[in-house]
Amino acid sequence: MKILAPAKINIGLRIIRRRSDNYHDIETVFYPIHLSDELEIVKAPRHEFFSNIDLEADANLCLRALHFFCERTGINAEVRMTLRKNIPIGAGLGGGSSDAAAVLLALQEIYGEPLSEIELRNIASELGSDVPFFLKKVPSYATGKGEIIEPLDFRIERSILTVTPEVSVPTPLAYTLVKPSGDRGQSLRDQVSQLGTDYDSYGDQITNDFEAPVFKKFPVIGEIKTAMISSGAEYSSMSGSGSSVYGFYTSDEEAKRALDSIRARFTLRAADITPAPLL
Numbered sequence: 113m114k115i116l117a118p119a120k121i122n123i124g125l126r127i128i129r130r131r132s133d134n135y136h137d138i139e140t141v142f143y144p145i146h147l148s149d150e151l152e153i154v155k156a157p158r159h160e161f162f163s164n165i166d167l168e169a170d171a172n173l174c175l176r177a178l179h180f181f182c183e184r185t186g187i188n189a190e191v192r193m194t195l196r197k198n199i200p201i202g203a204g205l206g207g208g209s210s211d212a213a214a215v216l217l218a219l220q221e222i223y224g225e226p227l228s229e230i231e232l233r234n235i236a237s238e239l240g241s242d243v244p245f246f247l248k249k250v251p252s253y254a255t256g257k258g259e260i261i262e263p264l265d266f267r268i269e270r271s272i273l274t275v276t277p278e279v280s281v282p283t284p285l286a287y288t289l290v291k292p293s294g295d296r297g298q299s300l301r302d303q304v305s306q307l308g309t310d311y312d313s314y315g316d317q318i319t320n321d322f323e324a325p326v327f328k329k330f331p332v333i334g335e336i337k338t339a340m341i342s343s344g345a346e347y348s349s350m351s352g353s354g355s356s357v358y359g360f361y362t363s364d365e366e367a368k369r370a371l372d373s374i375r376a377r378f379t380l381r382a383a384d385i386t387p388a389p390l391l
Contacts, residue, residue: 113152113153113154113218113221113222114150114151114152115152115153115214115217115218116148116149116150116151116214117148117149117150117151117199117207117210117213117214117246118144118145118146118147118148118210118246118249119144119145119147119148119199119205119206119207119210119274119384120142120143120144120145120205120206120210120242120245120246120351121142121143121145121204121205121272121274121349121351121352121356121358122140122141122142122143122204122351122352123140123141123142123143123268123300123304123318123349124139124140124141124300124303124304124318124319124320125138125139125140125320125321125322125352126138126139126140126293126296126300126319126321127287127290127291127292127293127321127322128292128293128294128295129292129294130292131257135241135257136257136287136292137255137256137257138254138255138256138257138258139253139255139299139300140253140254140258140300141251141252141253141254141264141266141300141301141304142206142242142245142251142252142254142258142261143251143266143268144249144250144251145205145274145358145384145386146272146384146385146386146387147198147205147274147382147384147386148198148199148210149195149196149197149198149199149207149210149211149214150195150196150198151174151193151194151195151196151211151214151215151218152193152194152195153191153192153193153194153215153218153219154191154192155190155191155192155222156190156191156192157190158190159178159190159191159192160192160193161174161175161192161193161194161195162192162193162194162195163194163195163196163197164195164196164197165197167195167197173208173209173211173212173215173239173240173243174195174212174215176212176239177211177212177213177215177216177219177235177239178191178193178215178219180216180235180238180239181215181216181219181227181235184231184235185223185226185227187223187226189219189223191219191222193215195211198382199382200276200280200356200381200382201280202280202283202355203276203280203281203351203352203354203355203356203381203382204281204350204352204353204354204355204356205274205276205351205352205356206242206245206246206352208240209239209240209241209242209243209245209246210246212236212239212240212243212246213236213243213244213245213246213247214246216232216235216236216247217247220232232247233247236259241256241257241258241259242254242259243259244259244261245258245261248261248263250263251263251264251266251267252264253299253300253301262301264301264304264305266304266305268360268388269309269388269389270311270346270360270361270362270388271360271361271362271363271364271366271367271385271386271387271388272358272359272360272361272367272385272386273340273345273358273359273367273370273371273383273384273385274351274356274357274358274382274383274384274385274386275336275340275356275357275358275371275374275378275380275382275383275384276355276356276357276380276381276382276383277332277333277336277355277357277378277379277380277381278332278379278380278381279330279332279333279354279355280355281326281329281330281333281353281354281355283353285329286322286325286326286353286354287353289322289325289326289328289329290321290322290325290326291325293321300318303317303318304318311346311347312346312347314346314347315347315348318347318349319349320349320350320351322350322352322353322354323337323349323350326350326354326355327350330354330355332378333350333354333355333357335378336357336374336378337350337357339373339374339377339378340357340358340359340370340374341359343359343369343370343373343374344361344362344369344370345359345360345361345370346359346360346361346362347359347360348360356382363388364385364387364388367385368385371385
């Protein structure tokens, strides 16, 4: 079977505190976008994995997802996986996590759904903090390490331009740069709900704690955000711990013009426009 593994952006990202397990409690809103990896899984005589780019085996979440599925179900899932990577690595778009969730969902369908929803979610949480989000792929409010997911009745009524510069930001490095800022009263969930489609006000209230330290370390990312705002974005932010930056535009045409302007100034690894949803 073939399955798409979409990327996500973070609408706001707060680093609340460092935990005793050395992870961090966070608060964010995950939002799926158009850019996707493509995964094909078929039964085969033996395990095989192919990709259009080199992926280190130890870091390949697809293979870890397959291992966990086999371990928890007792099924010897001999499959051939072919992954076409379109989502850049080290970009704050969750590509590896989305791929892992896609493997779990595909294996569930191929082998008759041997895992309960709770078991599936538990495996996803073990694979990575944001993997559970990609099981449903709907706008969601996330807390804890990012694994506590609450679906939101929320959508962006704008075209979303997402660009990724050549620089890659390793997530562990980003966490060494940022300082937890503690609880801040009103939750991001409530802020997003109250602001609604008043996107011009997002910049004053919806922030990403990684931006300031990451922009200092990698100035080009901040320069791209500035360029997006100058090109007409009502709101722009870095996604996750970087390096991707996205912006909200009033139309697909405006987003395309902004992309042309940004491409003229910066070398990009990837770019994508998620069209505005139909009303």
